[in-house]
Amino acid sequence: MSLLFRPLFEKESSTYTYLLADVDTKEAIIIDAVDNTQQRDIDLIEELGLDLRYIVETHIHADHITSSCPLKQRFRNAQIVFGAANLITCADILIKDGENLNFGSYQMIAMTTPGHTNGCMSYIVDDKVFTGDALLIRSCGRCDFQDGSAEKLFDSIQKIFTLANETLVYPAHDYVGRTVSSIGEEKQFNEMIGDSVDKDEFMRRVNAMDLSLPAKIHVAVPANQVCGTKIMADRT
Numbered sequence: 001m002s003l004l005f006r007p008l009f010e011k012e013s014s015t016y017t018y019l020l021a022d023v024d025t026k027e028a029i030i031i032d033a034v035d036n037t038q039q040r041d042i043d044l045i046e047e048l049g050l051d052l053r054y055i056v057e058t059h060i061h062a063d064h065i066t067s068s069c070p071l072k073q074r075f076r077n078a079q080i081v082f083g084a085a086n087l088i089t090c091a092d093i094l095i096k097d098g099e100n101l102n103f104g105s106y107q108m109i110a111m112t113t114p115g116h117t118n119g120c121m122s123y124i125v126d127d128k129v130f131t132g133d134a135l136l137i138r139s140c141g142r143c144d145f146q147d148g149s150a151e152k153l154f155d156s157i158q159k160i161f162t163l164a165n166e167t168l169v170y171p172a173h174d175y176v177g178r179t180v181s182s183i184g185e186e187k188q189f190n191e192m193i194g195d196s197v198d199k200d201e202f203m204r205r206v207n208a209m210d211l212s213l214p215a216k217i218h219v220a221v222p223a224n225q226v227c228g229t230k231i232m233a234d235r236t
């Protein structure tokens with residue numbers, strides 16, 4: 001039994017897409033795939049002969065458009081997975097906290113981690129956790145749109161921190177080129193919540209983030225609420 005793991009990067013929005021598969025059965029999942037890089041991802045999945053089963057989103061993104069729907073059209077066995085708190089109809093599976101999905105001998109376990117958006121999920125596979133925009137390397141997601149809540153995000157990150165210190169942390173973004181961290185490392189060094197920052201101080205820090213809105217937010221959020229079908233219509 002062995003796990004194929006391919007981190008992939010989309011440079012315009014600094015998004016990580018993760019492809020995972022059971023090497024023996026070829027059953028695969030992809031997490032947070034992006035429209036700009038959909039052909040690259042399709043080519044890789046086909047080249048490796050993978051059987052894509054789940055197209056997984058950590059949340060409804062505001063900064064890029066997903067390729068969920070185009071991927072599903074290409075890989076007919078695949079189902080689109082979102083957290084159950086997302087009010088969208090394009091998902092095949094609305095997954096709840098603690099539920100899991102199998103690919104080959106591997107399991108992907110869902111964990112609700114709201115705060116950056118109300119529908120944010122993290123997913124655990126083997127010794128890895130995919131934290132979306134809840135926990136970033138040395139940072140965390142913003143909470144100023146899409147029903148964000150710094151208070152909820154604090155509780156969600158504490159929940160993520162109950163994982164073993166050795167668990168590897170793979171976020172949805174990194175803007176300075178880091179690729180992986182660990183729970184133990186983030187508990188110690190995370191600049192928003194590390195070193196036992198309390199909830200009030202965390203909320204103060206999150207609410208003091210001074211960020212402009214993502215350039216694509218007014219296009220990306222509606223497109224992602226229909227799993228990226230809008231962009232396909234626009235291109236025809």
Ligand SMILES: [Fe+2]
Binds near residue numbers: 063
């Ligand atoms: Fe996000």
